Amino acid sequence: MEKLKNVERLLLNNKAWVAQKVMEDKHFFDHTSEVQKPDFLWIGCSDSRVPANEITGTEPGEIFVTRNIANTVIHTDMSMLSVLDYAVNVLEVNHVILCGHYGCGGLRAAMGNKQHGLIDNWIRHIKDVYVLFQKEIEAFETPQEREDAFAEFNVIENLFDLSQTSIIQNAWLKRGSPWLHGWIYDLKSG
Structure with missing residues (x-):
């Protein structure tokens, strides 16, 4: 029963959010229900934080x-490629932000040797990145710095x-964009 209350809390939060948005702008949902035209595509980690x-x-x-594990x-x-194609070729975003973050569980799993099950197939690619930069990473003193x-x-x-x-190569040839940006989000400071 407690788990059901958590879902009910989400629905109540949605109602409160809707009321707040309508109070701020009575046409908010009229605008958002029209065609979307974002300027940005965000490729980020699935981490809920x-x-x-x-x-x-x-x-x-x-x-x-x-979003996916470890961006x-x-x-x-x-x-991911379908989202990228839609964002670049249909929505014509001008910027693609690839955002990683400190404290990523997917990266931590890739740094270790523990087996995790099905997710190991995904982590394999991340482990390859670790091996590629292992010398540079291991030059740092503390585990947190690494x-x-x-x-x-x-x-x-x-x-x-x-x-x-x-997708990106063809867009650059065709229209000279989107711009690609690499970001890091720090969970401790925002």
């Missing part, structure tokens, strides 16, 4: 979002992988 709209202060319709760009991930460095290298490598997709 890194919600794109919340941390960027954007409203519904301003940022198109896809990973894999050329065989049809879900983990933070890995988060940064993971963004760099996945941003490179993103730049190599045919």
